[in-house]
Amino acid sequence: MKTPLLLTTIATLALAGCGDQGFGLFKRGDKDAKPVAEAPVAPPEPAQSHPDTTALNKGGALTQDAAGAVSETALAEATKPVERPEQDKGTTIASLGLLERDGFWLRTPLVSSEADGRVVVEGSGASVNLRLLPSGGESGAGSQLSIAAMQVLGVPITDLVKVQVFIR
Missing domain, CATH: 4.10.910 (30s ribosomal protein s13; domain 2)
Incomplete structure (x- = not known):
C-alpha cells in the first residue's frame, strides 16, 4: 500500500x-531573459589541401576518385594488345578491391606470385592488361579488382563480375 x-x-x-x-x-x-554573454563565433577556416595528400582519406587509403583517376599513358598501356604468349589461369568472380593501391591489378587465388596478365569480362569481352597479385586464398575463392580496371572494363563498381584470367 x-x-x-x-x-x-x-x-x-x-x-x-x-x-x-x-x-x-x-x-x-523568465521566458524573455537574455543570455548573460554570447561567445563570438569565428568563421570556419577554408580547407587546406596539399597536393601530395589529397588522394588520401583518414584511413590512409586512396579515395574512389583518386584511385580511379589514371594517366593517359597508363590507360593506353592497360588497353593495348600485347604480343606475348598467355596462359589461361581460369575464371573467377571479382568484386571491387580495397582502395589501398592505385593502378590496374587483380588480387586472386589463381596465381602464387605477382605477374603481368590480362582479364576478360565474360559476356562483354572487354579486357584490360593488369598486374596479377596473389591473394593467398584457396582456389575457388573470389578475387578483388582495382577500381581503375573496373572502370576500363565498363562494369559498375558495386557488381560482382565474372572474368577469365590470363597470365603472361
Missing part, C-alpha cells in the same frame, strides 16, 4: 515541475 502512494507522490511532484507555475524548487526562469 505504501509503494503506490509513494510512486504517485513522486510522479505528481515531477510533473508539477513541468508547468510554468511550478513550485519554487522547479520554477522555470
